[in-house]
Amino acid sequence: MDWTGQSRGESPFAFVAAYDLHMPVSAKVPPPFIPPFDAAEASIAERFNSLERRPDEGTLHVGGERYVLMRAESFYLAWSEALAASFGEELTRELLYNTARAIGRDDCRSYCARLGVTDGVARLASGPLHFAHAGWAFVDIHDDSAPAPNDEYFLHYDHPNTFESEVLAGKGRTSSVPACVFSAGYSAGWCSEAFGMEVHAREVRCTACGDGRCEFIMAPSSRLDGHAQRVLQR
Numbered sequence: 001m002d003w004t005g006q007s008r009g010e011s012p013f014a015f016v017a018a019y020d021l022h023m024p025v026s027a028k029v030p031p032p033f034i035p036p037f038d039a040a041e042a043s044i045a046e047r048f049n050s051l052e053r054r055p056d057e058g059t060l061h062v063g064g065e066r067y068v069l070m071r072a073e074s075f076y077l078a079w080s081e082a083l084a085a086s087f088g089e090e091l092t093r094e095l096l097y098n099t100a101r102a103i104g105r106d107d108c109r110s111y112c113a114r115l116g117v118t119d120g121v122a123r124l125a126s127g128p129l130h131f132a133h134a135g136w137a138f139v140d141i142h143d144d145s146a147p148a149p150n151d152e153y154f155l156h157y158d159h160p161n162t163f164e165s166e167v168l169a170g171k172g173r174t175s176s177v178p179a180c181v182f183s184a185g186y187s188a189g190w191c192s193e194a195f196g197m198e199v200h201a202r203e204v205r206c207t208a209c210g211d212g213r214c215e216f217i218m219a220p221s222s223r224l225d226g227h228a229q230r231v232l233q234r
């Protein structure tokens with residue numbers, strides 16, 4: 001049995017049809033991943049459909065929780081450039097990744113507690129959907145992904161439109177290293193909290209570097225180098 005509870009070798013499409021499941025619209029996932037994503041999507045959509053803007057009070061709430069809208073270019077470029085001026089490029093990337101990872105972890109903890117989501121797979125599935133609804137990026141998960149609560153954990157996915165890459169493209173800028181650091185950190189934090197284990201994400205290809213897409217891997221840190229080497233040989 002794999003992490004969806006489905007026997008390997010069984011047609012995932014048969015499984016989907018038998019249970020009248022639906023492809024999520026706010027993430028792209030391989031067929032075996034559909035059940036947990038289908039189950040999570042309605043509650044995520046309902047939560048974000050309740051967005052309440054009250055400019056007369058200076059507030060914005062989603063699902064009764066206070067949110068803050070920020071302009072992506074200011075949030076990404078102004079913040080990262082200010083940090084880089086003080087701490088240098090390398091430390092800035094580490095700060096952004098670690099900050100985003102802490103935010104993703106806290107968002108997962110809060111979201112799952114408020115909605116009573118306790119199952120590890122359901123908690124993980126909520127992450128990409130929340131990511132899309134909050135405007136960070138769309139998530140396209142590859143079918144070689146195999147999240148598991150042990151060292152074999154591996155997630156392989158693309159973000160076709162991170163806010164970082166869109167901002168850079170809009171400014172006509174490129175980067176010598178993968179630029180979607182916040183997106184990588186946020187997802188790693190959410191998934192670490194969801195599965196109760198420490199995983200890290202690495203962007204192995206990035207449109208800001210001239211690659212065709214922004215491609216990520218996620219695994220325990222001791223396995224990242226090996227996965228990156230394998231994925232980059234393709």
Ligand SMILES: [Zn+2]
Nearest residue numbers: 180206207214
């Ligand atoms: Zn990127």
